[in-house]
Amino acid sequence: MKTLKDYIKTIPDFPKPGVMFRDVTSVLDDADGFRLSVDELTRLLDGVDYDCIAGVESRGFLFGAPIAYNQHKALIAIRKKGKLPRETVEASYDLEYGTATIEIHKDAIKPGQKVVIIDDLIATGGTVEAAARLVEQLGGEVVKMIFLIELTDLGGRQKLARYDVASAVQYEGE
Numbered sequence: 001m002k003t004l005k006d007y008i009k010t011i012p013d014f015p016k017p018g019v020m021f022r023d024v025t026s027v028l029d030d031a032d033g034f035r036l037s038v039d040e041l042t043r044l045l046d047g048v049d050y051d052c053i054a055g056v057e058s059r060g061f062l063f064g065a066p067i068a069y070n071q072h073k074a075l076i077a078i079r080k081k082g083k084l085p086r087e088t089v090e091a092s093y094d095l096e097y098g099t100a101t102i103e104i105h106k107d108a109i110k111p112g113q114k115v116v117i118i119d120d121l122i123a124t125g126g127t128v129e130a131a132a133r134l135v136e137q138l139g140g141e142v143v144k145m146i147f148l149i150e151l152t153d154l155g156g157r158q159k160l161a162r163y164d165v166a167s168a169v170q171y172e173g174e
Helices: 031-043 061-070 126-137
Strands: 007-014 020-023 052-056 073-080 090-093 098-105 115-120 142-153 165-171
Touching: 031 098, 031 142, 031 165, 052 061, 052 126, 061 073, 061 115, 098 126, 098 165, 115 126, 126 142
Parallel strands: 052 073, 052 115, 115 142, 142 165
Antiparallel strands: 007 020, 073 098, 090 098
16 A cells, blocks of 8 residues: 555755755645545544634645545635735745745634644745734634645744644655
């Protein structure tokens, strides 16, 4: 039986020399790989009491949607700045060369709601930390953060130490 790592293709030297790019699209474009990824991510939520899933654009939507559907939970969109039509709140975070901003609808999270944040990959943790700030700004409680892939040597888990973080597959400097 195949494991998730069997479906994740590694592309050396992309997008620049020395980087080992973990390609999540190779999981999505295989029916068995996609099913396995959704099942593994769902297992990471066993025993977690939560009200909704917040998916981070865009691959957080791809994995969050089937889980939210199967668990009968709402799916909240956390998007890049300028993509949401109603009133939003925003949070910025640092990138390697600059900053980026994400937003959430101001009415997406109700005070006291327990929220799971999902994304495809955790590297340095900057994006998901900003997502957590948005949830908390609206009065929600982040009860878990789940990721398909974790790049352990980039320190994201340490940056998110105050949260319950889980990943289905881990890579360390490979």
